[in-house]
Amino acid sequence: MELNDYLNTYVEYRKKMKALHLAFFLLSWDSSTVAPKGCFEARGENVAVLSQMEYELTTAKEFTDAVAYLYDNRDKLDEITSHEIEVLKENVDKQLKIPVEEVMEAAKLFSVSNNIWVEAKQTNDFNKFKDCLEKIVAYERRYVKYLETDKLKGYDILLDEYERGMTTKEYDQFFDCLKEKLVPFVKKVLAKGNNFDDSFMKKKYPADKQKEVCEYFRDVMCFDKNKGIMMESEHPFTSGFGTDDVRITVHYYEKMFTSSIFSCIHETGHATYEANVDKKLNETFSGGGASMALHESQSRFYENIIGRDENFWKAHFNKLKEVYKTQLKDVDLNTFIREVNKVEASYVRTEADELTYPLHIMLRYDIEKKLISGELEVKDAPKEWNRLFKEYFGLKVKKDSEGILQDVHWSQGSFGYFPTYALGSAYGAQFLNAMKKDLDYEKEISKDNLKTINEWLREHIHKYGASKYPKEIIKIATGEDFNPNYYVDYLINKYSKIYNIK
């Protein structure tokens, strides 16, 4: 057997795995959008079998032999394949450590858990979700046990999965840095309060009008409708399969009209990243984003850095006034800018402002760390959530649907995901700094559309997909390693101006 034989074997297996991934992509999309509730039980069984089929492929001796050989000879491979094999070898080594029964059990669990969570959240009843979450946490604890090494243990294994190289050590440092500089600043801002007329926010904004506005912003962001669709679901998300099928969902709250605008811009940010990946990566495992934090850096760059900038709204506020003639009749641009950058202590992470947002993440990080270590049990988690919330925000949680039940992530077993949101925001601020050296940022975001900015992000970040490690991409895009000071400086500068803090 020569290099090319192994490579052919590898490509044959990859094709089958990619085809199964298409099935998983559609199953997940369908389950979160239109699937009838009655189908989930039977579907769970079938998803488990498909997972078993994927497992059989990834653990087939023929495949693992090919990966091992290619790994040892990766200096002879092209750069993209070499990177892919390196990442895969780690994953194959990991996957071999998880017993097949666990994999099937997990697939079954996660095929029904989302629906149980939706039901619990809708009825504001944590008890409906408790048993399910216990099973999930028990699974996560077993999962990290299977994977522990001398270097990585417990929660660190999950953190590293979402952002390679980031563990509790790095995250503790990152959050400590934010706490030191931002927490006192947030206190100053909250003390200032918000003295402006925000009564327009309490008006009713019909769902069909919100849909029109979301479609408008999708066009402002130049998202190609031929490559994706937008639908409704309980929790907004982006789901993609290659560069030519990228789907987003939003949720229209008639009494919170800015929510769908910013979640649409956020999800379209994710979608733009996926769609801008070099097309040749479609047939590889290196399509999509390079990491969770890099993905969030893009969505939050569009949502917060651009989407809440005064210059951006100078170009688009008239569109809102046109669609919501009666509701926004007496509202001027300044008031609107003030509103979408309003800082306050609030319950729901997805509705939180840019400045207090990291506090929501710190809380989840803390709970996840304790749940995985066993320091905290699921039954005590709502109490702990509410205790920490009081400590960070000074507010008493009134209902679990606005507390521990608010996020979809844990129902999908996504422990270790949340911290990447804060990290992503920090990456974004560093990209902004680099971008400003290459183009007239203020001018670009004042235009009808974001074509030039998309192009910069495509060229410096998106096109690489996952064919490089996040650290490499940050170095390429900004010329330096990750530095959280850009984020802190950006936030303090921006909100000092808005809140008139010297």
Place this chain on the structure above:
Amino acid sequence: MELNDYLNTYVEYRKKMKALHLAFFLLSWDSSTVAPKGCFEARGENVAVLSQMEYELTTAKEFTDAVAYLYDNRDKLDEITSHEIEVLKENVDKQLKIPVEEVMEAAKLFSVSNNIWVEAKQTNDFNKFKDCLEKIVAYERRYVKYLETDKLKGYDILLDEYERGMTTKEYDQFFDCLKEKLVPFVKKVLAKGNNFDDSFMKKKYPADKQKEVCEYFRDVMCFDKNKGIMMESEHPFTSGFGTDDVRITVHYYEKMFTSSIFSCIHETGHATYEANVDKKLNETFSGGGASMALHESQSRFYENIIGRDENFWKAHFNKLKEVYKTQLKDVDLNTFIREVNKVEASYVRTEADELTYPLHIMLRYDIEKKLISGELEVKDAPKEWNRLFKEYFGLKVKKDSEGILQDVHWSQGSFGYFPTYALGSAYGAQFLNAMKKDLDYEKEISKDNLKTINEWLREHIHKYGASKYPKEIIKIATGEDFNPNYYVDYLINKYSKIYNIK
């Protein structure tokens, strides 16, 4: 190896195939509803790989050995498994005759062909579809060559696939019988003409109102929303995976409001059949309907026999008047009944009346027979279509979108399917005759809902799924073999009254 070992092997393979079927079900559903156009090229490749995976399973020696052993020992199996093995053995034997390259090529072809057809139909341009249809017909001709036996050749192979035991010999007899008695009767009816005010049909009926009406009839038919959904697509269809996930689509033409009513009732008829199958058949290959004609017998029973009956509309016409207040203000029940049973020569099969419908099928049957035999080529097919249309209906086809491009079937390679529509109608009339012996049919269809009728159909037909041959089910349900005279008598009686023909 003993019987139980072979049975276990069989069940393990079946599980994997069923899981792949779930993937195919969702791929097809998604492609026909929301998928972005840009994704189809890449999707085609992946669907081909999934088909290859299914092919590898169905042709694996371990599996075919198990099937062969179980087939030889099927007297030792339970009745359901025995039937399943018998059907499967035939299919496995057939599938082994098709080279894997052909299977993959076909999967690729059919993953893009639907979209090409939609585009051609929308732009009324047969040339856009011609190359694709040529490829499909060439494939069908090769396909029947691979499968020919001493008993079955050419088009007969396709006919037998959709309705076991029906070949050109039986269909020629069936259509000859209809031609002999019905064609002269249709001429009498057409000569009578339609002298009533149908101006309400030309009014505009908004899509959202039509949706409300469709949802109402879905409830009249007692369809469980927990087990299915209703969406929009170019051509209405039903798609199911087991008893708990049955999906229908409709299309709302604002200038043809009865179209969506009857296609909703029709598709919900298919869906009711699927949902009423005994749940224990879900994990087998014997779920769903027993044959295409039996499926159509159910959809057309609901659509035509019940859905166009005066007594049915006595119960539901007021709902229509309530929803379409202005449009139906001056329309009375008798006019409406007359309208929905109006006989006329028309272009579009799916909009054709109950009486002339079989003529549309005869035309397609004739063209299919010639296309498969090679007597007719695709490039000449529109001309032949138009010639036959003139002969049967006395009308000149003005555009291909209302001629040869009107149906989705050929774009999916479904040759041999059309004749089952006429056969299904004939089965339906025979079921009606049997049902009337057990219940007060006129009374039941005058009720708010069709619960009792559903129950009769469930008990006598639906529950068996595909665990028996169609001929067996007809015998069980009606106590006799198929007899086309019930159909002819039903049509002549019904339309003699409506058109006052002695």
